Amino acid sequence: xxxxxxxxxxxxxxxxxxxxxxxxxxxxxxxxxxxxxxxxxxxxxxxxxxxxxxxxxxxxxxxxxxxxxxxxxxxxxxxxxxxxxxxxxxxxxxxxxxxxxxxxxxxxxxxxxxxxxxxxxxxxxxxxxxxxxxxxxxxxxxxxxxxxxxxxxxxxxxxxxxxxxxxxxxxxxxxxxxxxxxxxxxxxxxxxxxxxxxxxxxxxxxxxxxxxxxxxxxxxxxxxxxxxxxxxxxxxxxxxxxxxxxxxxxxxxxxxxxxxxxxxxxxxxxxxxxxxxxxxxxxxxxxxxxxxxxxxxxxxxxxxxxxxxxxxxxxxxxxxxxxxxxxxxxxxxxxxxxxxxxxxxxxxxxxxxxxxxxxxxxxxxxxxxxxxxxxxxxxxxxxxxxxxxxxxxxxxxxxxxxxxxxxxxxxxxxxxxxx
Numbered sequence: 001x002x003x004x005x006x007x008x009x010x011x012x013x014x015x016x017x018x019x020x021x022x023x024x025x026x027x028x029x030x031x032x033x034x035x036x037x038x039x040x041x042x043x044x045x046x047x048x049x050x051x052x053x054x055x056x057x058x059x060x061x062x063x064x065x066x067x068x069x070x071x072x073x074x075x076x077x078x079x080x081x082x083x084x085x086x087x088x089x090x091x092x093x094x095x096x097x098x099x100x101x102x103x104x105x106x107x108x109x110x111x112x113x114x115x116x117x118x119x120x121x122x123x124x125x126x127x128x129x130x131x132x133x134x135x136x137x138x139x140x141x142x143x144x145x146x147x148x149x150x151x152x153x154x155x156x157x158x159x160x161x162x163x164x165x166x167x168x169x170x171x172x173x174x175x176x177x178x179x180x181x182x183x184x185x186x187x188x189x190x191x192x193x194x195x196x197x198x199x200x201x202x203x204x205x206x207x208x209x210x211x212x213x214x215x216x217x218x219x220x221x222x223x224x225x226x227x228x229x230x231x232x233x234x235x236x237x238x239x240x241x242x243x244x245x246x247x248x249x250x251x252x253x254x255x256x257x258x259x260x261x262x263x264x265x266x267x268x269x270x271x272x273x274x275x276x277x278x279x280x281x282x283x284x285x286x287x288x289x290x291x292x293x294x295x296x297x298x299x300x301x302x303x304x305x306x307x308x309x310x311x312x313x314x315x316x317x318x319x320x321x322x323x324x325x326x327x328x329x330x331x332x333x334x335x336x337x338x339x340x341x342x343x344x345x346x347x348x349x350x351x352x353x354x355x356x357x358x359x360x361x362x363x364x365x366x367x368x369x370x371x372x373x374x375x376x377x378x379x380x381x382x383x384x385x386x387x388x389x390x391x392x393x394x395x396x397x398x399x400x401x402x403x404x405x406x407x408x409x410x411x412x413x414x415x416x417x418x419x
Contacts (some may be wrong), residue, residue: 071339086301095302114396177218232279277324281318
């Protein structure tokens with residue numbers, strides 16, 4: 001940040017900055033609180049209220065800016081056309097307002113937080129919220145496992161084949177695991193690539209939370225993260241072999257200590273069909289694909305999948321990509337994933353102004369979003385609040401760190417908006 005920006009920040013009363021930090025902490029802490037909500041046609045959640053307050057306080061700083069992103073505009077336009085052509089226009093309008101909400105109150109709000117206070121400060125705050133979630137998840141588990149008691153506002157997720165399952169305040173364990181995989185990837189990258197040992201505790205906490213949640217998607221996420229970081233880790237052969245042995249030892253300990261969990265939620269990937277392991281989600285993909293083909297250009301409308309079949313609104317696709325394609329059509333799919341992918345590509349193409357932590361943190365965030373998008377395919381939902389928060393992380397980090405190279409590739413120039 002330049003000296004002029006620093007001077008402006010110092011002129012703001014400290015109590016306003018403190019309020020913004022507190023609200024940002026609360027928003028990130030509760031960003032996955034699916035179960036703390038009410039349904040008013042669309043789901044209204046407690047964290048959305050805090051996000052509105054955070055947006056207003058940042059506005060009070062008179063420093064709210066909207067970084068140019070053509071993909072956001074294209075996504076809004078294509079989605080609006082899908083609304084007009086929807087099975088139920090009113091319901092689609094409600095979902096369209098949710099899209100606008102996510103863009104304004106999450107994507108641009110967290111982007112502006114980063115522009116004011118810096119990306120490293122935001123990540124430090126984000127890590128603290130993960131620590132709190134870790135403690136709360138252990139309390140949730142201990143109360144049920146030891147005292148057979150559940151807090152009314154923080155119940156568990158029951159059990160499967162005698163194995164207790166926990167989801168904190170997320171909709172289900174797989175949602176918690178999908179959220180955690182971003183933090184886990186970022187932490188593993190910073191530990192191994194940047195050599196930041198402070199992330200050791202993050203990695204260990206993340207592993208424990210995956211095991212407590214029992215979600216199969218979480219175990220897939222662990223495997224992908226460890227495999228990717230191991231492959232890209234620029235170490236010599238001796239260190240590579242040593243690290244591989246450590247990984248095997250940790251895996252063996254987990255297999256023994258959490259034997260029942262591993263047998264039920266990892267073993268089912270090999271003991272039956274993938275459709276059974278996915279809880280029947282895969283079998284629905286063909287149906288959703290056919291809906292997309294029949295409504296190729298603009299889909300059946302946001303939030304209209306169930307109504308297209310004359311069923312309840314709770315009848316939804318079981319894959320996020322097919323969800324986007326079936327409800328928003330090919331143009332909505334291209335603009336939505338174009339938005340995600342170009343942010344990731346930018347992170348790998350830019351030349352950062354600073355060396356060291358800034359460069360590593362930018363790449364770690366990009367890898368985190370990649371793994372998150374892969375694991376997200378196990379479920380539906382392109383409007384998950386934490387997805388848009390992670391997009392804001394990357395957008396804000398790019399705004400702070402990037403110094404574009406002179407790109408000769410026509411595709412890269414399109415990504416950067418260069419002529």
